[in-house]
Amino acid sequence: MLKSFLFKHMDNSGLVIFRIFFGLLCFLESVGAILTGWVKTNMVNPKFTFSFIGFEWLQPLPGNGMYFYYAVMGVFGLMVMLGYKYRVAIISFTLMWSASYLMQKTSYNNHYYLLMLISSIMVFMPANKYASLDAKFNPEIKSLSMPQWCKWVIVLQLFIVYTYASLAKFYPDWLNTTFIENLMRNRKDYPVIGEFLQQKWFHYILVYGGILFDGLVVPLLLFKPTRKFIFIVSIVFHLFNSFVLQIGIFPYLALAFTLFFFEPKTVRNIFLKKKTLYEDSQIIQPKYSSFFITLFSIYFLFQIGLPLRHHFFEDDVLWTEEGHRLSWRMMLRSKGGTISFRIRDVETGETTRVNLRNYLTDKQKRRIATKPDVIWQFAQYLKEDYKKKGINIQVFVRSRVSVNHKPYVTFINPNVDLASIEWNPFKHSDWILPSKQ
Structure with missing residues (x-):
C-alpha cells in the first residue's frame, strides 16, 4: 500500500516551477556570496578555516580560487534552473555546496544546511521532465507527471524543520521576549520601522507568532480551507524576516516550497x-x-x-553549544564573549599569551570566543604550529561568555590543557564549565 501511494503519479507542475526557482536561488546565493564580500571574508582572507570536525582536509582553494569555485556553483545553479544537463548540474552543485558548507563554520546559518539537504533530495527528483532544455533537446524524457513521493519528501522535510524550530523556542528567554528585545534593539536605526521594532507588544507578537507559525504552517498548508490564509501569512512572515533579519535566501526558498502544497492545477494555471x-x-x-x-x-x-541529540549532553545547549548545529535551532539566542589563549613550553615552562591577530580574522576572533569546538580546534592548530618549530606546548584558555546580554561567566576551565584533549562528539566536554546563567 505504501508503494502504491508513493509511486502513484500526479501532475508535475509544482516540481517543475520549484526547480526553476530553486536553480535561480542557488545562482543568487553563489554569486551573491562573491558580490557581498562573503567569500572574501570567510574563504579568502583567513589563513585557515574552522571546518566541521572530521573535515579538516576540506580547506579553501588558495589565492582567488574560491571566487572561481563559487562562480562555477552559480553556473550549475543556472543549469538547474534551465533544466540543462540537469542531473550533472544538480549533483555537481550539491557536492560543491556541501564541501563549501563543511569547510568553514565561522559563518553558520541554518539555510546553508537546508540548501545542502534540499539539493541532495533534488538529485533524485525528475525535475527536468518538462519546461527544460533537456526535454527540448531530448523529447523522449518529456513527462507531465511525477510520482507522489516527490511532493511528500519535501513536505516531510519541511515539517521536521519547522516543528523543531517551534519546539526550540520554548525556553524562558524566548518566551519572556528577552532575546527578541535584544535582537530588535540592534535594529533601532532602521529607517521608518526602527522605533516600531522596539515596541514591547510587537515583541510578544513576534515571540508567540513565531512559535505558532513554525508549529502550524505545514499542517495549515496541507489543509485546503486554510491554505490561502496561511500562504498570505507566510509571505508577510518571510518578507519581514528577509528585510529585518537579513537571513539570505531562506525566506524566498521557504515561499518556493509552498508550490508543493497547492493543487497542481492551480500551479499550472x-x-x-x-x-x-x-x-x-x-x-x-x-x-x-x-x-x-x-x-x-x-x-x-x-x-x-x-x-534531539543535545538532550543526551549535560547542561544547556544554549550554553555548551553541544548539539546546536544541524538541529534547526534558528535565531534563538545571542552570545558574546572574551577569550585569550596562553601557551606553555613543556620543556622550559615559559608561558606566553597568543596574539590572535597573527592567526585569525576579526570575524573568526568574534566567533571563537563562544564556540567550544572552535576553541578546541584552535588549540590543536596552535599545537601543530609549534610542533613544526620543534616546540612541545600546552594550551590554556581564559574565556568568559554572556548569553542574551546576561552577566559574563567563565566558560572554559582555565586549568585544562586543551592541546592534550581528544574530541569526542558523543560525550560532553567536561572542560566546558557549568552554566550559571
Whole structure:
C-alpha cells in the first residue's frame, strides 16, 4: 500500500516551477556570496578555516580560487534552473555546496544546511521532465507527471524543520521576549520601522507568532480551507524576516516550497498555462522502489533523531553549544564573549599569551570566543604550529561568555590543557564549565 501511494503519479507542475526557482536561488546565493564580500571574508582572507570536525582536509582553494569555485556553483545553479544537463548540474552543485558548507563554520546559518539537504533530495527528483532544455533537446524524457513521493519528501522535510524550530523556542528567554528585545534593539536605526521594532507588544507578537507559525504552517498548508490564509501569512512572515533579519535566501526558498502544497492545477494555471494537466493517477513502481523507500526511511530517521541529540549532553545547549548545529535551532539566542589563549613550553615552562591577530580574522576572533569546538580546534592548530618549530606546548584558555546580554561567566576551565584533549562528539566536554546563567 505504501508503494502504491508513493509511486502513484500526479501532475508535475509544482516540481517543475520549484526547480526553476530553486536553480535561480542557488545562482543568487553563489554569486551573491562573491558580490557581498562573503567569500572574501570567510574563504579568502583567513589563513585557515574552522571546518566541521572530521573535515579538516576540506580547506579553501588558495589565492582567488574560491571566487572561481563559487562562480562555477552559480553556473550549475543556472543549469538547474534551465533544466540543462540537469542531473550533472544538480549533483555537481550539491557536492560543491556541501564541501563549501563543511569547510568553514565561522559563518553558520541554518539555510546553508537546508540548501545542502534540499539539493541532495533534488538529485533524485525528475525535475527536468518538462519546461527544460533537456526535454527540448531530448523529447523522449518529456513527462507531465511525477510520482507522489516527490511532493511528500519535501513536505516531510519541511515539517521536521519547522516543528523543531517551534519546539526550540520554548525556553524562558524566548518566551519572556528577552532575546527578541535584544535582537530588535540592534535594529533601532532602521529607517521608518526602527522605533516600531522596539515596541514591547510587537515583541510578544513576534515571540508567540513565531512559535505558532513554525508549529502550524505545514499542517495549515496541507489543509485546503486554510491554505490561502496561511500562504498570505507566510509571505508577510518571510518578507519581514528577509528585510529585518537579513537571513539570505531562506525566506524566498521557504515561499518556493509552498508550490508543493497547492493543487497542481492551480500551479499550472498560474505558471504553465500551455501545459496539459495530468489527471491519470497511474501507479508506476520502478525496479528500485524497495531500495528507494529504505534509503529515504533511513534519511528521515536521521533527520528526526539528529536534532534531539543535545538532550543526551549535560547542561544547556544554549550554553555548551553541544548539539546546536544541524538541529534547526534558528535565531534563538545571542552570545558574546572574551577569550585569550596562553601557551606553555613543556620543556622550559615559559608561558606566553597568543596574539590572535597573527592567526585569525576579526570575524573568526568574534566567533571563537563562544564556540567550544572552535576553541578546541584552535588549540590543536596552535599545537601543530609549534610542533613544526620543534616546540612541545600546552594550551590554556581564559574565556568568559554572556548569553542574551546576561552577566559574563567563565566558560572554559582555565586549568585544562586543551592541546592534550581528544574530541569526542558523543560525550560532553567536561572542560566546558557549568552554566550559571
